Amino acid sequence: MSSDDNAISSKTQSDTPSDDNGATSSETPLDTPSANTGSTSSKRSDAPSVDDNASSFEKQIAIDQLLQIVLSKGDLSKWAEPAHIGRHRSLDVCHDFGLSPVVQAVKSHNNLNIQEKSICEGENSGESGSIAATPRPMSGLEPCPLLIEAWKELSKAVVNFENEPVGTVAALDTAKDSLNYDQVFVRDFIPAGLAYLLKREPQIVKKFLLKTVRLQSAEKKIDQFKLGDGVMPASFKVCHQNDLNTKEAIVADFGESAIGRVAPVDSGFWWIILLHAYTKSTGDTALALCSPIQNGIRLILALCLSEGFDTFPTLLCADGCCMIDRRMGVYGYPIEIQALFFMALRCASKYLQHQKDGEDLIELINKRLQALSYHIREYFWLDLPQLNNIYRYKTEEYSHTAVNKFNVMPDSLPEWLFDFMPRKGGYFIGNVSPSRMDFRWFCLGNFVAILSSLATSEQSKAIMDLVEERWQELVGEMPLKACYPAMENHEWQIVTGCDPKNTRWSYHNGGSWPVLLWLLTAVCIKTGRPHIAQKALELAERRLIKDKWPEYYDGKRGRYVGKQARKFQTWSIAGYIVAKMMLENPSLASIITLEDYCQGRARPVLRRSRSWSCSTDKAKPMY
Ligand code: GLC
Numbered sequence: 312m313s314s315d316d317n318a319i320s321s322k323t324q325s326d327t328p329s330d331d332n333g334a335t336s337s338e339t340p341l342d343t344p345s346a347n348t349g350s351t352s353s354k355r356s357d358a359p360s361v362d363d364n365a366s367s368f369e370k371q372i373a374i375d376q377l378l379q380i381v382l383s384k385g386d387l388s389k390w391a392e393p394a395h396i397g398r399h400r401s402l403d404v405c406h407d408f409g410l411s412p413v414v415q416a417v418k419s420h421n422n423l424n425i426q427e428k429s430i431c432e433g434e435n436s437g438e439s440g441s442i443a444a445t446p447r448p449m450s451g452l453e454p455c456p457l458l459i460e461a462w463k464e465l466s467k468a469v470v471n472f473e474n475e476p477v478g479t480v481a482a483l484d485t486a487k488d489s490l491n492y493d494q495v496f497v498r499d500f501i502p503a504g505l506a507y508l509l510k511r512e513p514q515i516v517k518k519f520l521l522k523t524v525r526l527q528s529a530e531k532k533i534d535q536f537k538l539g540d541g542v543m544p545a546s547f548k549v550c551h552q553n554d555l556n557t558k559e560a561i562v563a564d565f566g567e568s569a570i571g572r573v574a575p576v577d578s579g580f581w582w583i584i585l586l587h588a589y590t591k592s593t594g595d596t597a598l599a600l601c602s603p604i605q606n607g608i609r610l611i612l613a614l615c616l617s618e619g620f621d622t623f624p625t626l627l628c629a630d631g632c633c634m635i636d637r638r639m640g641v642y643g644y645p646i647e648i649q650a651l652f653f654m655a656l657r658c659a660s661k662y663l664q665h666q667k668d669g670e671d672l673i674e675l676i677n678k679r680l681q682a683l684s685y686h687i688r689e690y691f692w693l694d695l696p697q698l699n700n701i702y703r704y705k706t707e708e709y710s711h712t713a714v715n716k717f718n719v720m721p722d723s724l725p726e727w728l729f730d731f732m733p734r735k736g737g738y739f740i741g742n743v744s745p746s747r748m749d750f751r752w753f754c755l756g757n758f759v760a761i762l763s764s765l766a767t768s769e770q771s772k773a774i775m776d777l778v779e780e781r782w783q784e785l786v787g788e789m790p791l792k793a794c795y796p797a798m799e800n801h802e803w804q805i806v807t808g809c810d811p812k813n814t815r816w817s818y819h820n821g822g823s824w825p826v827l828l829w830l831l832t833a834v835c836i837k838t839g840r841p842h843i844a845q846k847a848l849e850l851a852e853r854r855l856i857k858d859k860w861p862e863y864y865d866g867k868r869g870r871y872v873g874k875q876a877r878k879f880q881t882w883s884i885a886g887y888i889v890a891k892m893m894l895e896n897p898s899l900a901s902i903i904t905l906e907d908y909c910q911g912r913a914r915p916v917l918r919r920s921r922s923w924s925c926s927t928d929k930a931k932p933m934y
Contacts, residue, residue: 797821
């Protein structure tokens with residue numbers, strides 16, 4: 312835990328659970344979470360031509376688009392017919408240009424685990440998630456009942472605006488006060504959006520991207536303070552103005568209503584990442600290239616690439632600015648934000664147009680990516696040898712030659728870490744700043760680092776080794792811990808401000824979040840270890856439906872439904888769907904994984920096709 316919270320004890324984390332206030336009590340069983348004390352608190356570009364001067368990336372996208380048009384016309388049989396001469400030619404061309412794995416997956420009719428459904432049907436009908444398109448197992452045998460149920464629940468969470476789906480609410484738990492769980496959260500929509508992309512119903516994602524970018528341009532104020540232009544909302548709600556009969560309006564929350572007034576720093580990054588997934592899976596580059604979206608990307612970049620007093624390339628944030636949206640000692644340079652920042656920069660650089668300030672911006676991005684990857688790979692990385700180095704650090708070193716650059720005190724190393732660190736394996740720690748290393752494990756940051764290739768391939772392997780070696784701690788009986796270990800007692804008091812929702816082994820403070828399954832699955836596929844995800848999925852399948860898709864589980868091993876967890880939490884449902892679909896067809900994971908990061912490599916040039924027009928709202932669907 313952070314060493315600048317000096318009052319925090321670095322004693323071994325006791326196995327004994329705490330009482331309501333986090334005080335020690337020796338009577339409760341080891342896995343018992345603390346009792347609940349808390350108050351609730353264009354038209355699509357027509358068939359693009361493959362220009363001879365086009366880069367291979369452009370060619371790939373154009374070919375992907377061509378293929379999708381063919382596929383969308385239900386012409387799959389041609390592609391599946393081995394003797395068809397035309398097909399052979401086409402496929403050769405595709406190989407030359409390196410067909411994207413997503414389209415390869417879609418193209419391969421036999422592997423497609425989605426029941427065929429008329430392409431036009433349902434596209435604009437708002438029938439997202441209809442059982443008609445329920446995924447089937449690859450074998451073509453009985454559909455998985457759990458998956459059918461999950462799709463049914465997910466479709467209930469879909470929110471429409473002017474008769475078109477624009478997102479999904481956070482939870483549909485009628486037994487609890489909805490607070491803001493009846494809103495569409497940007498971060499929560501990511502797995503739902505991915506599920507619909509995998510199901511080949513991209514329209515909801517497109518609408519979501521366009522609506523949120525429109526919200527970005529609203530004036531944002533908290534009391535009298537104006538937020539940066541690029542800030543994306545944490546969440547939004549479709550309101551029905553009764554007095555005007557059925558008139559609908561979208562009301563966004565940029566943190567001005569959020570509990571604790573936390574800033575949604577992650578929203579803009581997730582938005583760019585989803586845009587990339589949408590483009591990769593549909594081949595519809597027109598959306599990314601239209602001016603509202605280009606402008607949205609630029610505004611987000613302006614926020615996080617501006618020069619200031621910083622001495623580090625990492626992004627400085629306040630507490631609670633990401634998935635962990637409460638005070639949890641994640642202020643400073645949290646790994647989750649840094650990994651999302653890196654991934655969003657990489658995605659943005661693929662789509663930024665060269666006109667106007669495009670070139671300068673791309674140069675800025677490339678420089679930042681280099682500095683950021685160096686910094687994180689060097690200073691956030693912890694494995695056994697590095698732990699031993701820190702343990703032996705000298706302090707008060709001055710000058711460029713300092714080994715202990717951040718003047719970390721070896722005494723701030725927490726006891727739990729010495730046992731937790733396996734011989735084989737490593738991870739990116741939670742935070743690094745002057746005299747502060749937060750050694751906690753944060754799942755989301757580490758997994759996004761793998762997806763985005765912020766982690767080198769060695770580091771990615773080591774993170775997966777750690778997950779395997781520390782399975783009981785990080786997965787236990789329900790995947791997966793958002794953060795490990797939990798803070799308790801004095802540390803909990805000081806760091807969370809006595810937060811009754813974040814008592815030890817609950818919620819963000821060592822609770823287990825089924826939504827993280829999709830990320831686990833994607834990284835398992837990327838690192839060639841699908842068996843790990845399979846094991847986790849089996850654990851989740853035993854309980855998720857029975858427990859009504861809780862938001863999170865409590866306890867050291869995740870054995871208890873979270874004390875304040877919402878039921879029918881949408882991202883728990885969507886996370887399961889994405890994990891299941893990706894495991895059945897691993898090539899689908901490529902919609903969310905980025906290729907290796909090579910410093911200084913020129914980015915591919917993405918141009919509009921000649922027939923492109925910017926009226927994206929009227930863009931024809933891809934499929
Ligand atoms: C909780 C989570 C946050 C999520 C929100 C809505 O506050 O911490 O990450 O976005 O619920 O589900």
